[in-house]
Amino acid sequence: MGGRTPVDPTAGLSPAQVDRAEAFVAALRPASxxxxxxxxxxxxxxxxxxAGGRLVRAVAAPLGGGWIWQVLLGVLALAVVGRLATLPISAFGEVVRHRYGLSTRSWGLWLRDVGVSTAIDAGLTAAGVLALVLLARRLPRTWWAWAGPAPPRWWSSGRSCGPS
Structure with missing residues (x-):
């Protein structure tokens, strides 16, 4: 009686739409x-x-090379290098999205979006790494215990975490 009914992901789509979606995925998968x-x-x-350490020290050197500058500018430099390495492949992915009508951005807007995304990623990562390094500098013997995630509430509630 009852039970779970499997969901058909193609429900409501024509065979032509399913074929087009599969062709899009096939075109984008190699780039991904x-x-x-x-x-x-x-x-x-x-x-x-x-190489990573040298890069981090090099970008922080003009500002005195202190650990705070190494963290902040180092994270930014590493994020930019990583993004630049994959930028041509990302551009190919954008070409595929344009070909299938899934993107209407100009190349200028695409580059702006890439830049904004990289800046947000680098800023959030830098904040987390800065907090972690600050914790490690303040509590050198026990930083790892404080940096670990808090246990989930269900650990102490006596309930199981699996499906009921």
Missing amino acids: LASLLLGLTVSAFLGLTR
């Missing part, structure tokens, strides 16, 4: 995967070699 792999490669290079 390439962007993911390139982003991971750049992150690994900057995070696992001395």
Whole structure:
């Protein structure tokens, strides 16, 4: 009796619309995967070699090279380098979106959106990293315990977290 009814994701769509959606996904998938792999490669290079540290120190040096400037400007520089590395692939994705009529932005607006998105990401990341470094500097032995997430409320409520 009753139970869950599977949802048909194509309900209400014509076969032509489903075919067009599948063609769009097929056209965009290679760019998405390439962007993911390139982003991971750049992150690994900057995070696992001395190049990332050198970049962070270099951008902070004109302002005295203090740890606050290293965090703030370093996060910004790393975000910009990562974004620039994947920018050509993102542009290809925008071409695909234009071809399928899913984007009507001009290239100027697209670049503005990329810049704003990068700035927001870098600002939020810098705030989080700055808080973490400040915590580690103030509490060098126990910072990791304070930086960990608070346990969810259901841990102490006696209820299970699974479906009822």
